Amino acid sequence: MCLAIPARIDEISEDDPLLRTGSVDFGGIVKRVSLVCVPDACVGDYVLVHVGMAISVIDQEEAEKLWSYLEELGERLDERTEVG
Amino acid sequence: MRYLDEYRDAGLCRSLVESIEKLEPAPTALMEVCGGQTHTIVKYGIDRIIPQQVSLIHGPGCPVCVTPADLIDKACELGSRKDVTLCSFGDMMRVPGTDRDLLTVKSQGGDVRMVYAPLDAVRCAQETPDRQVVFLGVGFETTAPANALAVHYAHTHGVENFSLLAAHVLVPPAMTSILADPDRRVQGFLAAGHVCTIMGYKEYEPIAAEYQVPIVVTGFEPVDLLQGIYMCLKQLKEGRYCVENQYARSVKPDGNVSARDLIQKIFTVVDAEWRGLGTIPRSGFGLNEPYRQYDATLRFGLKPTHKDEETECISGSILTGQKKPDECPAFGITCDPEHPLGAPMVSSEGACAAYYRYRKGQLHQIGSSTAGR
Ligand code: SF4
Numbered sequence: 001m002c003l004a005i006p007a008r009i010d011e012i013s014e015d016d017p018l019l020r021t022g023s024v025d026f027g028g029i030v031k032r033v034s035l036v037c038v039p040d041a042c043v044g045d046y047v048l049v050h051v052g053m054a055i056s057v058i059d060q061e062e063a064e065k066l067w068s069y070l071e072e073l074g075e076r077l078d079e080r081t082e083v084g
Numbered sequence: 085m086r087y088l089d090e091y092r093d094a095g096l097c098r099s100l101v102e103s104i105e106k107l108e109p110a111p112t113a114l115m116e117v118c119g120g121q122t123h124t125i126v127k128y129g130i131d132r133i134i135p136q137q138v139s140l141i142h143g144p145g146c147p148v149c150v151t152p153a154d155l156i157d158k159a160c161e162l163g164s165r166k167d168v169t170l171c172s173f174g175d176m177m178r179v180p181g182t183d184r185d186l187l188t189v190k191s192q193g194g195d196v197r198m199v200y201a202p203l204d205a206v207r208c209a210q211e212t213p214d215r216q217v218v219f220l221g222v223g224f225e226t227t228a229p230a231n232a233l234a235v236h237y238a239h240t241h242g243v244e245n246f247s248l249l250a251a252h253v254l255v256p257p258a259m260t261s262i263l264a265d266p267d268r269r270v271q272g273f274l275a276a277g278h279v280c281t282i283m284g285y286k287e288y289e290p291i292a293a294e295y296q297v298p299i300v301v302t303g304f305e306p307v308d309l310l311q312g313i314y315m316c317l318k319q320l321k322e323g324r325y326c327v328e329n330q331y332a333r334s335v336k337p338d339g340n341v342s343a344r345d346l347i348q349k350i351f352t353v354v355d356a357e358w359r360g361l362g363t364i365p366r367s368g369f370g371l372n373e374p375y376r377q378y379d380a381t382l383r384f385g386l387k388p389t390h391k392d393e394e395t396e397c398i399s400g401s402i403l404t405g406q407k408k409p410d411e412c413p414a415f416g417i418t419c420d421p422e423h424p425l426g427a428p429m430v431s432s433e434g435a436c437a438a439y440y441r442y443r444k445g446q447l448h449q450i451g452s453s454t455a456g457r
Contacts (some may be wrong), residue, residue: 004278004281018240037342052230058334066305
């Protein structure tokens with residue numbers, strides 16, 4: 001449930017100051033998530049996403065490693081609801 | 085089960101196992117706190133490739149598993165109401181309450197919906213202004229910022245038909261309660277990487293010092309776990325008891341400051357009930373004064389159900405590490421993932437589900453412990 005899945009930020013929207021959101025790519029699946037807790041993250045950065053919220057910025061190598069591990073673990077990369 | 089040989093960093097794992105062996109550890113019990121870590125340990129047989137005298141105890145680190153039946157009962161009660169839409173993460177749907185789960189409520193016509201993010205529930209409330217929308221907000225510190233954001237957003241956007249049935253629990257008080265037990269076996273902790281990504285690890289420092297236990301913030305891949313185990317054992321060997329960070333790739337000493345600010349704005353620390361562990365003082369989050377109008381318990385006047393839980397499930401002993409899942413008489417007999425008797429069998433990160441998935445049928449062949457060497 002506390003698993004967080006890596007994603008790359010493709011686009012950032014700050015129309016609503018409370019809701020800094022971004023379109024992120026979980027290695028193929030694209031979703032809109034909150035970027036409120038990663039105020040310094042930019043387009044192209046990699047973040048760990050948990051229940052629709054980016055919680056930390058990680059480097060690309062780490063993101064790629066985690067993707068392949070999650071695949072190995074049999075978790076789908078779309079951060080399905082069950083992963084919480 | 086998958087063996088470590090198939091893992092891409094198998095060579096690194098093997099050399100970590102050798103380093104652990106070289107420490108010649110005394111008989112030691114370490115507890116991994118996070119359910120994701122338990123999953124990796126059981127899947128790759130990490131507990132079987134490290135020296136026999138080091139045992140890994142699976143801790144209470146799965147929020148799904150520690151959510152009390154009383155809260156599920158309240159969620160079911162709300163989900164059955166004609167005027168309420170109850171939104172939840174998918175993995176709470178089959179967690180048994182006293183006599184039913186949310187999936188049953190849904191099949192009986194209740195408006196129970198699975199959502200990906202807490203904010204989705206607020207959007208649902210905006211789209212259906214004539215209905216009350218309640219989000220079942222469970223989770224550890226990792227999930228708290230997303231739940232806090234949902235409440236904050238509802239407040240600033242005037243979404244008054246939204247409320248939160250909150251059951252947030254906090255890891256450090258649970259660790260303290262395990263350590264304070266006079267019969268405790270745990271001599272060191274692998275702390276949960278993603279929880280610390282939010283909160284940092286400074287609050288663990290007094291715990292390590294007071295109870296004289298090493299606490300190593302650890303990730304959830306096989307290499308992370310072996311490294312965390314090594315760091316814990318090394319501290320014990322050297323007679324040191326401090327907090328170390330194996331998972332620096334994601335965890336900073338102060339955690340995520342924006343996330344912590346958000347949590348602090350919305351939540352306040354309260355006593356919380358844990359399934360299997362009872363009430364632990366100051367171990368959960370409740371809504372702060374300006375946001376209490378979003379508390380579903382108050383809005384709907386929900387009372388504790390106090391139904392007696394008569395069950396053969398020994399999840400309390402599982403969650404405190406006193407027993408392993410295969411020591412439960414119901415394991416694999418009357419309790420399996422299709423018909424779970426307790427939460428640790430429901431959640432994908434529960435210890436019982438991990439044992440069932442990877443170890444059923446080979447439970448007593450511990451002799452096969454050379455897996456992966
Ligand atoms: S095997 Fe089933 S009944 Fe036994 S502790 Fe686990 S969840 Fe409970």
